[in-house]
Amino acid sequence: MDMLEKTLPSAWKSESHPMQPFTCQNLFKGKVASEGFAHGPVKIINRDRTFEQLLSRSYDNNYSVDDFKRAVDITELQLKDLQKRVEEKLSDVASLIFTAHHLLLKDNEYVGSMLQKMEDGASAPVAILSVTKQYMDIFTHGSNSYMREKVQDLEDLSIRLLGNLVAELHEISRCEDHIVIAQELFPSDMLKLSSEKALGVVLVTGGVTSHLSILARSLEIPLVIIDSHDLIFISDETMALLDAEAGNLYVNPSRVVISSFNARNDARRRVANYKVPVKEETLTKDGTRIRLLASINLLSDLKLAREVKCEGIGLYRSEFPFLIRSDFPTEEEQYVIYRKLVESMPEKEISFRTLDIGGDKVLPYYDTAGEQNPFLGLRSIRFSLSNRELFLQQLRAMLRAGVGAQIRISFPMISSLEEFLEGKAAIIDSIDFLEKRNIPHNNNPKIGLMIEVPSVLAILDDLAHEADFFSIGSNDLVQYILAVDRTNEKVAHIYNPHHPAVLRSIKQIVETAARYETGVIMCGDMAHHELYIPFLLGTGIRELSLESGYIPKVQEIINKIDMEKAREISKELLLLNKMAEIEKLLKNGN
Numbered sequence: 001m002d003m004l005e006k007t008l009p010s011a012w013k014s015e016s017h018p019m020q021p022f023t024c025q026n027l028f029k030g031k032v033a034s035e036g037f038a039h040g041p042v043k044i045i046n047r048d049r050t051f052e053q054l055l056s057r058s059y060d061n062n063y064s065v066d067d068f069k070r071a072v073d074i075t076e077l078q079l080k081d082l083q084k085r086v087e088e089k090l091s092d093v094a095s096l097i098f099t100a101h102h103l104l105l106k107d108n109e110y111v112g113s114m115l116q117k118m119e120d121g122a123s124a125p126v127a128i129l130s131v132t133k134q135y136m137d138i139f140t141h142g143s144n145s146y147m148r149e150k151v152q153d154l155e156d157l158s159i160r161l162l163g164n165l166v167a168e169l170h171e172i173s174r175c176e177d178h179i180v181i182a183q184e185l186f187p188s189d190m191l192k193l194s195s196e197k198a199l200g201v202v203l204v205t206g207g208v209t210s211h212l213s214i215l216a217r218s219l220e221i222p223l224v225i226i227d228s229h230d231l232i233f234i235s236d237e238t239m240a241l242l243d244a245e246a247g248n249l250y251v252n253p254s255r256v257v258i259s260s261f262n263a264r265n266d267a268r269r270r271v272a273n274y275k276v277p278v279k280e281e282t283l284t285k286d287g288t289r290i291r292l293l294a295s296i297n298l299l300s301d302l303k304l305a306r307e308v309k310c311e312g313i314g315l316y317r318s319e320f321p322f323l324i325r326s327d328f329p330t331e332e333e334q335y336v337i338y339r340k341l342v343e344s345m346p347e348k349e350i351s352f353r354t355l356d357i358g359g360d361k362v363l364p365y366y367d368t369a370g371e372q373n374p375f376l377g378l379r380s381i382r383f384s385l386s387n388r389e390l391f392l393q394q395l396r397a398m399l400r401a402g403v404g405a406q407i408r409i410s411f412p413m414i415s416s417l418e419e420f421l422e423g424k425a426a427i428i429d430s431i432d433f434l435e436k437r438n439i440p441h442n443n444n445p446k447i448g449l450m451i452e453v454p455s456v457l458a459i460l461d462d463l464a465h466e467a468d469f470f471s472i473g474s475n476d477l478v479q480y481i482l483a484v485d486r487t488n489e490k491v492a493h494i495y496n497p498h499h500p501a502v503l504r505s506i507k508q509i510v511e512t513a514a515r516y517e518t519g520v521i522m523c524g525d526m527a528h529h530e531l532y533i534p535f536l537l538g539t540g541i542r543e544l545s546l547e548s549g550y551i552p553k554v555q556e557i558i559n560k561i562d563m564e565k566a567r568e569i570s571k572e573l574l575l576l577n578k579m580a581e582i583e584k585l586l587k588n589g590n
């Protein structure tokens with residue numbers, strides 16, 4: 001049990017009624033999606049409720065047309081400033097993130113209708129809200145995420161506009177220095193919150209898209225998922241403390257909790273400032289060379305990747321620029337991003353992964369409505385193969401960006417030999433296309449696949465024969481072998497990478513790959529987990545791809561590993577058939 005938790009009477013823990021005023025300390029427990037600490041007032045993002053409240057409120061009618069126009073101008077400047085900030089930090093994904101707001105503000109019909117209403121006698125706030133409501137009603141009929149995002153854009157913009165008009169509502173859209181509590185967030189919201197300098201985020205839904213968590217980690221925003229709708233009833237500005245290491249949210253934290261938090265946070269900062277001396281090469285105690293590669297989500301991750309001396313990029317999740325934008329990036333836009341990636345790591349190998357969307361990674365502008373079971377639906381390589389022109393554009397952008405470099409290209413979620421061969425043929429076609437047009441490109445990429453779907457375990461030989469390398473996507477491999485949703489808090493306790501089926505599958509992959517001299521990169525969270533590293537090395541894995549922040553720690557762990565012992569422990573682990581026994585040996589044996 002967490003130290004701080006012990007200080008709380010049990011009646012205060014977690015089960016408070018929605019209408020409870022939250023005057024004393026309450027503790028809510030959840031799942032950590034991005035680590036960190038935050039202490040500050042909360043801001044509830046419940047757009048529908050805020051909008052409803054604003055609609056039902058009464059307003060003075062003493063705002064002139066000039067006041068209204070001034071509020072429009074201020075809003076425009078704010079949006080430009082936010083866009084600039086987010087672009088400086090995140091050039092690859094942030095393009096046009098506030099575009100929808102801008103376009104609305106520039107839309108003569110939208111703003112013009114408000115002016116018309118004012119001319120007809122409505123007050124400026126009522127004009128803003130009623131016109132926005134009319135627009136929202138048009139979009140609300142759509143149930144897909146694109147439509148929901150449009151409605152949210154409208155709500156956000158009108159709330160911001162109103163805040164710039166009505167003095168007492170100035171703070172209404174302010175997230176700066178606040179812990180944001182929200183029911184639903186899109187990846188683009190996470191970028192907006194980062195540019196608005198939110199301290200941390202609490203999501204009150206049971207599940208969270210895995211990419212939202214990955215994005216929060218890249219943006220260094222603490223994020224905790226708490227399955228309690230009560231939180232949405234807290235009043236704005238209530239003080240809270242978010243401990244996104246333990247997964248705790250303290251509402252109205254006591255002084256004891258705050259001072260304990262401050263002490264821990266100071267220690268944490270000291271550790272963060274202490275630069276672990278990372279060595280160029282990672283060796284086990286007995287000198288076995290292990291390559292630590294960086295998993296990159298955003299271009300802004302590259303700085304840290306270089307600082308910790310990664311030996312290349314083991315996984316570039318190419319879907320991020322697709323996920324956050326409001327339309328598909330063009331081949332040229334993709335080329336610019338991929339080239340930056342290549343140029344940031346001269347002489348080092350770069351592994352691109354083609355688009356991995358679908359499932360929980362939803363493109364807001366692509367309608368996949370109607371999928372009953374999106375995790376088993378038109379996702380990843382299946383999406384690419386059935387949208388061939390998009391697939392070819394991406395492949396050409398990768399090949400062009402790879403000029404003069406060593407590159408690898410892998411396909412996510414491969415489930416059959418045919419799929420892999422079709423993907424491989426698309427690369428060969430793309431090389432042919434570029435060659436015929438004399439467009440500079442890399443004509444010799446290594447071609448591989450992500451091992452994430454259990455069906456490929458039975459056809460590993462056939463795949464190893466055709467592929468240059470395997471990337472084990474441990475996050476999805478565990479999810480699909482065990483049929484446990486990796487994003488569902490309710491089944492998190494049975495999401496066990498140390499299930500014998502998972503460990504034995506990893507062994508099988510490594511052994512088969514070795515017979516064909518096919519490379520293996522271990523990706524996903526298992527690659528940085530202290531508990532599993534000796535097992536992975538013991539089975540023969542020599543390349544790990546992990547988020548850069550973990551590299552110093554993982555290097556230290558590897559430096560202490562004796563390969564002889566790691567091999568023995570791996571063998572023993574593979575003989576065990578109960579998770580509890582495996583867990584015990586993992587903990588004691590390492």
Ligand code: PEP
Pocket residue numbers: 210315317356452472473474475476477523524525
């Ligand atoms: C994985 O599944 O382990 C993986 C690396 O891919 P992602 O986390 O992007 O699904």
Ligand code: MG
Pocket residue numbers: 412452473475476
């Ligand atoms: Mg995956």
